[in-house]
Amino acid sequence: MRILIAPDKFAGTMTAAEAADAIADGWRRARPEDETDALPLADGGPGFIDVLEAAIPTAARRTVNACDPLGRPVEADYLRDGDTAYIESAATCGLHLLNPHERDPRRATTYGLGLVIAAAIENGARRIVVGLGGSATNDAGAGMLTALGYTCRDRAGDALPYGGAALASCDSIDGQPRTRGVEFIAATDVDSPLLGPHGATRMFGPQKGAEESDLPFLESALANFAEIAERDLGPGGAAAWPGAGAAGGLGMALFILGGKRASGAKLTCEAVGLDAAVAASDLVITGEGSFDAQSLRGKLAAEVATGAAAHGKPCLVLAGRSDVDSHPDLAGVHSVTALVGGVEAAMKAPVEGLRALAESVARTWNYTRE
Known part of the structure; x- marks a missing residue:
């Protein structure tokens, strides 16, 4: 599979580029045969x-x-x-x-x-x-x-x-x-x-x-x-x-x-050619530090999810923490806090936690099931 990894920053812990690298590293640990393309993004804030x-x-x-x-x-x-x-x-x-x-x-x-x-x-x-x-x-x-x-x-x-x-x-x-x-x-x-x-x-x-x-x-x-x-x-x-x-x-x-x-979000997505990158992928992964109700009011993750849905491609969110369990344009929402047992543990080693989350999701991801 070809995996497009297009996250926002994880505020206070990782830049978008660092988050993309962590997700790609974790995914390849579980599925080394997959091809990962990193496309760090921003929605107007830092980065x-x-x-x-x-x-x-x-x-x-x-x-x-x-x-x-x-x-x-x-x-x-x-x-x-x-x-x-x-x-x-x-x-x-x-x-x-x-x-x-x-x-x-x-x-x-x-x-x-x-x-x-x-x-x-x-x-x-x-x-x-x-x-x-x-x-x-x-x-x-x-x-x-x-x-x-x-x-x-x-x-x-x-x-x-x-x-x-x-x-x-x-x-x-x-x-x-x-x-x-x-x-x-x-x-x-x-x-x-x-x-x-x-x-x-x-x-x-x-x-x-x-x-x-x-x-x-x-x-x-x-x-x-x-x-x-x-x-x-x-x-x-x-x-x-x-x-x-x-x-x-x-x-x-x-x-x-x-x-x-x-x-x-739209401005930066257009500038980096997100639409073409989504079209060439089999699965899209986005993410941010906190995926919540604000994320659905014009932020980056929602824009990526909408773009993926327009091409009929499944989209996953990997977040530091999440208050949103599902969304019509998403195939799944996963958080580091749920994996490691809380915010304090997630903040101690954010890069390692995100890498471990990506690896865990990759091991269980099944295109036909989600």
């Missing part, structure tokens, strides 16, 4: 420009000075191909840039992302594709907008401090963005709106360090900022658009700049 760089031979990396979610200096890369710049928001806003005790969406800012965008524009980019995902922020892109020329003010007319908590005091937004009429694309890993049970705060705030008691305040702060932003900048209703809640509300900020949404 976004790595995948695109490998797929676009004419693209080149550029490095700029920026800052992390707490304002500390950091170097960030973006990818330039012709007049298009591909930027990974996680390079400056990523949760992986903070130690666990530093994670606090009340303080975290997207200002660094704005610095990278500004540098790309000044370097001649006319189209900016921003991969959204893996962020530590919940500031609705206010920091990014500030770096690009806007000023968010309180009732006294003073500029707001950075972070999601400060949005509660926002009373007006003024200024002229230094965007030179560029086209913005928000490449999102989710289709969440800004507010509500599936929005930026309620769905993603806890994983960014927000306490349960913080959520109502942060939600209210986002709602206030959205009202002011739509009043002073437009377009009206942007907070409810699919993808507005991506990366702590960065989606909405890009919509304010005139941006349009695109699926980060």
Whole structure:
């Protein structure tokens, strides 16, 4: 059999390439006669420009000075191909840039992302594709907008401090963005709106360090900022658009700049030629660190599964952990935690655990049965 292995990253433990290698190694241990093809993928979060760089031979990396979610200096890369710049928001806003005790969406800012965008524009980019995902922020892109020329003010007319908590005091937004009429694309890993049970705060705030008691305040702060932003900048209703809640509300900020949404998963899958690779395979394996309800809202694993189903090819998910037992487009869902007996054991040796899971699945996989 020819096995296509096309996973996303396993956040906090493995890159997509490392996960693909672990799955391939485990599969070959059980079925050395099978041919394995590795195709690491991304959906807008960490690894976004790595995948695109490998797929676009004419693209080149550029490095700029920026800052992390707490304002500390950091170097960030973006990818330039012709007049298009591909930027990974996680390079400056990523949760992986903070130690666990530093994670606090009340303080975290997207200002660094704005610095990278500004540098790309000044370097001649006319189209900016921003991969959204893996962020530590919940500031609705206010920091990014500030770096690009806007000023968010309180009732006294003073500029707001950075972070999601400060949005509660926002009373007006003024200024002229230094965007030179560029086209913005928000490449999102989710289709969440800004507010509500599936929005930026309620769905993603806890994983960014927000306490349960913080959520109502942060939600209210986002709602206030959205009202002011739509009043002073437009377009009206942007907070409810699919993808507005991506990366702590960065989606909405890009919509304010005139941006349009695109699926980060579809964008990268098209760039690497996933469709042709699926067509040439007998079995498709994808995966990510946590396969759950969020995974079915535009993330990579769901996109791969849909592509496999379109070609009538079975698709398996191998995940670190999973809250989803089945899906119409999947032939099976398997997790490292179920194999090794829990999250703690899985985190101790993630590569070895994923390799062992792939080997176990390969030994029991039967095309006619699944």
